Amino acid sequence: SVVIHSGNSAAIVEMLGSKSWDMGIAGNVIENKKLLYTPYRKHEVFLVTPKGHKLYGKKTFSASNIDGERVVLKESGSSVRATVDSFILRGDVRVTPIMELSNIDAILNLVETEGCLTFLPDLSIRDLPPARFSKARLKGEKLIFSTYVVT
Numbered sequence: 001s002v003v004i005h006s007g008n009s010a011a012i013v014e015m016l017g018s019k020s021w022d023m024g025i026a027g028n029v030i031e032n033k034k035l036l037y038t039p040y041r042k043h044e045v046f047l048v049t050p051k052g053h054k055l056y057g058k059k060t061f062s063a064s065n066i067d068g069e070r071v072v073l074k075e076s077g078s079s080v081r082a083t084v085d086s087f088i089l090r091g092d093v094r095v096t097p098i099m100e101l102s103n104i105d106a107i108l109n110l111v112e113t114e115g116c117l118t119f120l121p122d123l124s125i126r127d128l129p130p131a132r133f134s135k136a137r138l139k140g141e142k143l144i145f146s147t148y149v150v151t
Helices: 009-017 079-090 104-114
Strands: 024-027 037-050 070-074 096-101 117-121 133-138 143-150
Touching: 009 024, 009 143, 024 079, 037 079, 037 104, 070 079, 070 104, 079 117, 079 143, 096 104, 104 117, 104 133
Parallel strands: 070 096, 070 117
Antiparallel strands: 024 143, 037 117, 037 133, 037 143
């Protein structure tokens, strides 16, 4: 039988390593010599802003545009979070995390209610309502993470 679970990459790799699961899709490879990682696809992470925010409608952003901003972050252990954390450290950006969540709808609701920012991957925001949110790419480069089929 097939059972499908959703979780962050760290949890998926942990379950595969303990032989609780047979296969998973995970990003930002966490080394485990017992597992085989087969490249699957690349994902781009976008800055998402709510209507009314000063960055709403912008197609690109730079690190300086988000310095000092309040953000809702994906949970620790997720590939999106690792990608964003790396960008923030590399860009020497100071943001104020207001909450960490795993559910995309909950993140978008909080971003809209609080008028703050978030970072989400392409597949999660392909149906983003443009009357309520806009998405922007990092200027000069893409925030990318790879996913792998892990067995």
